[in-house]
Amino acid sequence: MKLYVIVPLCALFTLTQQAPSSDKCTCELTNSAKAFPHDKLSTVEDNASKCNSNITPQKTLELESLLLGLERRLPQLQEDVSMLEREDDGELYAVLSLYVIENELLEIKQLIDRLNSSTLGHQRLTSEATKQLEDLSAEMQELETYDTMKVVKGQQDNHRLQSDLDQCRKKLHPTIQSTQPPQGNCPHGQLQNITGPRVYTAGEYPGSYKYGAWGRDPKPEAGKENWYWLVMMTSGNKYSNYVRLYSSLSALIVGVSIPGNVQIDSSNPTTNTIQGPNVVLYGEALYYNCYNQDAVCRFNLTSKTVNTLQLPKGTRFNSKGNFCHLDECYPFTDLDLATDESGVWVIYTTTQDFGNLVLSKVEEGEPLTLSQTWHTSVYKQGVTNTFMACGVLYATRYINKDVEEIFYSFDTTTGVERFNIGILINKMSPNIYALNYSPVDQMLHAYCDSYMVSYKVLFS
Incomplete structure (x- = not known):
């Protein structure tokens, strides 16, 4: 009797489990559109990136x-x-x-x-790039067919309309010429712009010496009017003991120094050797920050003698008052030497000036002296470099790895400071470690991560 009851219950349980559930629904979705080729888009992006890195x-x-x-x-x-x-x-x-x-x-x-x-x-490179651009163009046109909502086309139309609107505004509101008075007593007029680069070369030692400076002597000896000089920080990116000379720009570019090195001392570093990259050559003499001193050294290339000029008490040195930007400071840039139409200048900072830039004129006589000093209100560690042109001090700041801005000027004739210069310099390397103006040809010579770059200075 018990066996008779158990068998039907087991059979009933099995049938219940096999029956389909009444609350489940299955449907099939068919997408008529083609699947977007993400792999192809990734390939196009990689090819475009390679093209940018090659050119x-x-x-x-x-x-x-x-x-x-x-x-x-x-x-x-x-x-x-x-x-x-x-x-x-x-x-x-x-x-x-x-x-x-x-x-x-x-x-x-x-x-x-x-x-x-x-x-x-x-x-x-041109032939390869042309083929790559043709392929990229064809692939992008194919990818645009997947833009069924016309989003990309709408963005392109909006961009064209914005360009037309900007052109229309420029015609209605022409640029107003600056009414600022000319700065300084300058035969060229007011500094208007920096163009270029005109020269870009690694010289003899590509990538070897990160810090240094180069340029031309504004007051050369007869027969050396076309010569160029180069100083590289050869010891720990901080010190050097010689200046290297080139008989022409082409000699500098191809890396042929027939005059060779003019050595200050056989040891490096030692007393009166070079500390920091901010050096200049003027009147056959090299001006620079003396090793381990708050002083300017003048090394005569002919007599091989060194004279020193003690700077005011409280002058910051030994990497205590460097040029800086948000990401880094440039070591041993406490003193910046500069040349212009009137001679040699030194830019520095002191504890009394709370880190603001101080500018002094260096007189050439024996002994070396400072003739006049100006105190500015621009903080030195907010500046990446300075240079002089026609008695006007200009300061630059870091914008990004591609752009530096001349943002500040101080006119030694009028005492007027300006913080709105707004002249941009297109960089070939992220950092400019030295900047020298050459009054001989109105060029600005920059030393950037072991590369030598020059720009044309345009005056009104």
Whole structure:
């Protein structure tokens, strides 16, 4: 009797479990649109990134620098050959002149060799880039077909409309010319803009010395009007014991220093050797921060003698008053030496000035003296560099890795300070460690992470 009851209950339980549930519903969704090719988009982005990394302003500027060097070297060669033809005495003068011309021809040959190599590389790069751009364009057009909501097309239309609106506003509201009076007693007028870079080169030691400075002597000896100088921090990015000379811009670019090094001392660092990158050459003498002193050193390249100028009490040195921006400070930039049309200047800070920039004029006589001092209201550690032009102090600040801004000026003639200069410098490297103005050709020479870069200064 018990067995009869159990069997039907088991059968009933099995049937209940196998029956479909009444509260479940299944439906099938079919998408008629094509699936978006995320893999293809990722490939396009990677190709575009590679294209951007292959084509950089540096590659173009390298070629322009070589051409500029050649452009300046050929007239010099022509002039030297003409002089030899006029004054050839058939003896010692002719031998020396031929030796000079031989060296010039060697430099020109090296320039041409580098030009040929760069040109072939650029042609190959152009051909590859053209093909890559054509492929990218075709792929982007294909990807745009997936924009069924016309979002991308709407953004493009809005961009065109915004451009047209901006053009219309410019026509209705023309730019008002500045009414600021000319600054300083400057034969060129007021500084208006910085253009370039005009020169971009790694020189002899690409990537070897991060800190340094370079430029031209505004008061050279006869026969050295076209020479350039270079100082690199060769010991721990802080110190140096020599200045390196080049007979021309092309010699600097190709890395041929026939004059070679002029050594201050055989040891580095030691008493009176160079501390920090902010140095200048003026009247065949190198001005710089003396090693471990709050003083300016002047090294005479001819006599190989050093004179020192003690700065006011409280002057910050040994990396206590550096140029800085938010991410870093530039070590041992306490003293910044500068040249302009009137001579040599030193920019520094003191404890009495609470870290604000102080500007003093350096007199050339014996002994070295400071003729006049000005006190500013701009904080030195908010500045990345300074330079002088026509008696006006200019200060720069870091905007980003691509842009530096000349934001401040102090006119030593009128005493007027301005914080709204707003002139932008397009950088080739993130940091400018030294900035020197050359009154010879109104160029601004920058030393940037071991590269030498120059800009044209435009005056009104």
